[in-house]
Amino acid sequence: MILLPNITLSPSRVDQLLVWILQGLAAFAGILVLLIVGFLMLEAFPAVRQIGFLSFFSDASWHPVEGFYNVMAMVWGSLLAMLGAVLLATPLGICSAVFCHFYAPTWFVEPYRKLIELLAGIPSVVYGLWGLVVLVPLIGQLHPPGPSLLAGISILTIMILPTIALMADASLAKVPSVYLRGAIALGLSRWTTIRCIIIPAATSGLSTGIILGIGRAIGETMAMLMVCGNVVQVPTNLFDPMRTLTANIALEMAYAVEDHRAALFFTGFLLLGVVIVMVLAVDYIKQRHTYA
């Protein structure tokens, strides 16, 4: 906020230059988005022209080699897996940060945080491999076939948990200690302090963590491909196999040509659409719930 133009009464030349450079860098980040969206549009355009926009939603099934291009089952697949994972990982992640700050003994905090940082960097193929070799057979014994929505949600939860936990951790650390002292002075219990003072004060950081988590969850490819079963259908229960939009791209891109390839890029484009809706929704909720 120090560089807001309207409060800069007598800007020095260095400061002005600084603002310009910073603006340029931010614009660069924005241009990157445009480049990628443009790239997707360019690649997906032949599909929309050849196959027709409506076919993607009204065809009988997804069998691109035979000329059927319905993607709705995969949209649902992506959404369900993501929602399940975010609903599980958000409370877990925030509680993990709260645990770290207010409950865990001091000697335990550093190693615990290190472990979570480590979890954030484990490649999705390792999670996927673990899911495929350990988790999926377990679920299979419970209810065949094993690769399922449940397996996808579990792996995704584990994958986005560190992102949410670390962001929550960083934002809890930044809550002014005056708040805490005030709460103690008022004789509030620890839980009330956390629930009514600390968490609301950290909303902005927490919601950023959730957004990053949503992004990671909906964009995750390799692990989903390995544990979800990849059958194109709307799952009716947790044990049904299903396919996400991302797995669809990774699974078929290697062998796709022409219309099929363009249709896969359209899948990517659709994914962006889903994400934009999600991000705008979170943004809206956040705008309504922050008082600052």
Next chain:
Amino acid sequence: MIMLSWPYHTLACFLFLLMMGCESSDRMQNSAKLVITGSSTLAPLVADIGKRFESIHTGVRIDVQTGGSSRGLADVRQGLADIGMMSRPLHATEQDVMSRPIARDGISMIVHQSNPVQALRNEQIIKLYTGKIHNWKEVGGEDAPITVINKAEGRGTLLLFLTYFQLQNIHIRAHVVVGDNEQGIKTVAGNPHSIAYVSIGTAEFDANHGVPIKLLPIRDIPASLDNLQNGTFPLSRSLLFVTNFTSTTLAKDFINFVQSAAVYDLIAQHYFVPISS
């Protein structure tokens, strides 16, 4: 002002990298470098052959990249690669490139080791994959639901499977769809009531190395590399190199090397079958 150098550093770095990019792409055309891209099935084999080729011809570099058969084809068409690797046959619309077979491979039905079923007739396999048989009991196995594993749309192994059993992918009722062979094998190993089809070489290697899977014969012919080599096993495919019609001498030399007897041991090491002359 020292502080300001941060963003400048970035810009300088970026420009520098860009410049290096442009400069070396000029350099690349002069040196003896061969770029080969495409099928991930072939990539490990071709990378090993490339290393042997490099050790014979000093100054030559063979860069092998994966990304799938259609990337191999696209890269050759766009001139990004000298040779493309493909694990599926060329479609009728893809005759603008030249193809040369370099090795052969087959597919085998696999089940879990603990499955008492020793063989399946072709009609049974078709019924299984089209969802007309649901339980192993119906084909002489235990009383357990069958988990049918299919390959993803467009894959070379899927095309071969569909052609041989005269099926269409729309009619297949799969419970799991997998990509790579190893994914299929790991899924079968983790689910005692599943059935899948994968590349014979991969399956034979894994079955010999303690992975709990079993290869089923097709029409009483056991699925093995030997039967593939002597031509009795029916489910086989060629793995291809594709090039433009005007390829460099280096590319031609390399293709001849790959087709020669000098690399038969490497092909066998990777569980494929050489093209016999």
Next chain:
Amino acid sequence: MHKSFGSNTDWVACLLMWGIGSVILGIFSLVVGDVVWHGLAGVSWEFLSTAPRDAGRAGGIIPILISTGLLLSICLVVAIPIGLGAAIFLAECTSEHHAFGRVVRISLDVLTAVPSIVFGLFGYAFFSHMLGMGFSLVSGGLTLACMVLPILIRATEEGFRTVPNEYRLGAAALGLSRMTTLMTLLLPAAMPGLMVGVILGTGRAMAETAALIYTSGYVDRMPESLMDSGRALSLHIFDLSMNVPGGNANAYASAVVLIGLLLVMNTLASWVAGHWLKRRMFWA
């Protein structure tokens, strides 16, 4: 009455927090324990110092480690300055409701969800093909930078946003230039945010597979320049576990090495940040 109710929920909350803490710890030990259990036996000095043979089934991973290091360096050298600049702009030059800022912010959030394979295909078309970088470490590193940028910016911006406003007001009262305020006050105070961003970003970059198949490539030779193609560690793990029969043992061993590397880098990052913080900041 009220008080006893309060302490009761407090007790439940305490139990819950400990429960969740142990669950997370349990999950961690399950995943990492499984990998380490399978892979630790394969890690030896020979494994770390020799080149892979027989498609990676035998031999070691040294060229792959070097390539991974180069990829990561390119990625961070490009992404950190751009990310830091953009984050400062978003946090300090725009208010929460500023139109341009909001557009950039929402675009970045969208970017975090772009699947890595799309980044890979984008890098393939843009860096490798259009800018003529070919399949090289540079084009891979730049693709990674694009991927890491949104995470880095959002986390760093959050770091700046949580710096109390008193700092800025105090600096203004002292007549410090904006530049000085930024460099000596805000940046150190926002360091934890930047560090979270760098750690998350590094993790994402180290873990990346799909984006690199199409850009930096599959060649497992020792890279001689940044224009050479080189295989990243996670791609090596992917190839060994999903593409090369009999590659499992070395895939697990490589995963153990990757986990070790992450541990070293995260520790290093926090150490550097802490060091810098101490040097720059004077606690009142």
